[in-house]
Amino acid sequence: MSAPSVLIAGCGDIGSRLANRLLPDQWTVFGLRRTVSRLPEGVIGIAGDLFQAQAPVDWPTARIDYLVYCATPTERDEAGYRAAYVQGLQHVLGWLAQHGQRPRRIIFVSSSSVYGQQHGEWVDETSPTDASNYSGKVMLEAEQVALQSGLPASVVRLTGIYGPGRTDLANRVRQGYSVANEPPLYGNRIHADDAAGLLAYLLQADSKGVELDDCYIGVDDAPAPLGEVVAWLREYLGVTEWAENSTLRRSGSKRCSNARAKALGWVPRYATYREGYKAMLG
Template identity: 65%
Template sequence: MSAPNVLIVGCGDVGGRLARQMLAQQWQVFGLRRDVTRLPEGVVPVAADLAEPACPTNWPQGAIDYVVYCVAAQQHDEPGYRAAYVEGLKRVVGWLKHNRQLPRRLLFVSSSSVYAQAAGEWIDEYSPTEPVAFSGRLMLEAEQVAKESGPATVVRLTGIYGPGRERLLQQVRQGYRVPHEPSLFGNRIHSDDAAGLLAFLLLNDAQGAPVAGCYLGVDDKPAPLAEVVDWLRVRLGVQERGEESTLRRNGNKRCSNAQARALGWVPRYPSYREGYEAILNG
């Protein structure tokens, strides 16, 4: 029996990491993005712009076993989010139907922005989703598109960091500080773990294991931003002390990965300490 295939729509940072992991499992991987010259070696290129209605000329032929939709909005405003997450997903679903392709499962990479809780509460997959910001509202709308397309799983990733996603490190090197009170919890996942969770779900589904309709992608230990910044200042040996930031970050909640862990997933970087240590040592 041949290994399954997967079409990764938005094969950029996390998608590229996922592609490498699935290639290592001997899967055939199709990567859809505008600039296919940046795809990892071994990925079958699918050059496409999700803003264009016509199905790409090099769209995969035959059965598509799995689809992972993990695009990144080019514009961080309401029209940009709608184009990337809602309309783009509708376009891909339409191309699948046009080619009479029925994937076994679609994974839609969503965001914890669908949760509006901001008092330090613990959040899981069953917590109320009542977003106030347009980003969360549009993610929920896109999640519904995914669910209506056929068998689908939504993966709500939290703050992704990793190589190439080092803004906080740069800020700390410049003396960045945040107040300890009120304590503002943040949620993180290393980019390798984000891809690893997606790979884990694909492999489980392919092996016939039960896969739920929603998972939170987060490490084991949500931590206050002030704690993370203080740890990084010590680790980097930063003596400069810039003005204490008065910027209140969006959200203040603690996301749980208990459901993914119950399935057997284990993050490679269980907290910000291991994750940032790997970046700094790299």
């Protein structure tokens, strides 16, 4: 039996890492993005724009077993989010229908921004999704597009992705970044490699007949107060000066659980921010 095929729509950083996980197992990987020259070797490029209603001219005619939708907005406002996540997904679903393709499953890459908890509560896939900001609300709308598409679908809510090219926090710590420690502001993280690894794990599980849930949270094993992470980074980076009188506060504080993904058998390579940042900053 031949290995499955997957179309990664919005094949940027996470999508490319996912492709590199699947290609060694002989998966056929299609990558849709504007600039196909930036796709990993072995990925079949589809030059296309998720924001346009017309299907790409080189849309594949072959069977598509899986769709992974992991777009990134070009504009960080409500219209930009809706174009990337809601309308873009609707376009891809329409292109699949035009070509008579019915994937076995859609995996929609979402975000923990759908949760509005702010007091350090533990959050899992069954927790209320009461986002107050536009990003979380639009993500919830897009999740419903996937879940109500008529195709089997799973939503993966990723949290605080970091890794090569995503060094904002480390850079701010070098510049003297401070945060309030009381009450603790809990944050959630996942290394980019583990984000891609979780997506690959779900695809491979489904291809082997494992029954998937309709939602998973992608996070490491140890949500931690932002003050703790900043203090650890200071020590690791040798930062000795910071401005205590300009301590910054950040809205939102929750602890996301990866228990459902781990019950399926997935294990993050970087269990906590310590292992992940050491690998990234090495």
